[in-house]
Amino acid sequence: MSSAANTLQRQFKDLIRSPVPGFVVDLKDENIFEWSVAIIGLPNTIYEGGYFKATMTFTNDYPFRPPTFCFDREFYHPNVYEDGRLCISILHPPGDDPVSGEKAEERWNPTQSVESVLMSIISLLADPNCSSPANVDAGVAFRKDRALYDEIVKKQVELSKQDIPTGFKMPTSEKDFMIAAPVEIEEDDNFWYESGDESDFDAEDDVDFEDDEDDD
Structure with a gap:
């Protein structure tokens, strides 16, 4: 297993055990x-009330290179x-x-993690950086016409509700977003990954959670 895959496996497992409030993470096609x-x-x-789906992509150089969001x-x-x-300094x-x-x-460094990125995103949603906007129109509306800005965002909130998975219970109170105690997860010896680069994937190397139990 590559060093990047090992690091990501550990961080993914940590987020399943101790989720960041307000986020749901999963792997795409077990990758x-x-x-x-x-x-x-x-x-x-x-x-x-919004449920905003996104994709976070990592390279084989992780954590020395930042992911994209x-x-x-x-x-x-x-x-x-x-x-x-997403345009944010940490990425x-x-x-x-x-x-x-x-x-x-302010920018990415190898000590950062997926968790630190998610926490930064929450801060950015609440407090946009309008001095260097990726979307100029949104930046202008946020500063000069907040009513218009809020109206557009509320429409996108309604649209995002189409993506709420069947059976998923949406949190409805601030208490639901409080950090919960870590939960135990079932170890899966058959957990595996794809890198998109065949040179980094050995069909005989299965990701084993137990092997990295003592990793930091």
Whole structure:
């Protein structure tokens, strides 16, 4: 198993045991390098009741290179491009960027994790960075016409409800979004991954949760 796959397997298992409130994560087609992420709109915000699906994609260089995060549907927000790609400092390559003015400590570094990315996304939804918008129109509306901005977001909230899985119980109160105690998960010796690169996949190497039980 590649180092990237091992790291992602461990982080995925940690998120299943101790979920980040407001997020649902899963693997796409059992591919450890491609995650399905759903953001659940927090109560008492303009996103309340929303179920926003996205895809998080990792490379074989993870965690030395950041993942990408892309909403599956159009997402109206100053820091989301029209094609759904999220623009946030923590997902920008490591190092200072004199063009944007971003410092290295604001950008990706190998000590970051999927959990830290998800927490940053929650902060960005509540407090957009309008100084360098990916969606200029959304940035202008957020600053100068909040009523219009909120109206557009509420429409996308209603549209997102079409993606709520059958049988899924949506949280409805702030208490539902509180961090819960870790839960035990059933170990699966048959858990496996795809990298998209045949050179990194050995058909005889099954991912075994027990092998990395003591990893940090």
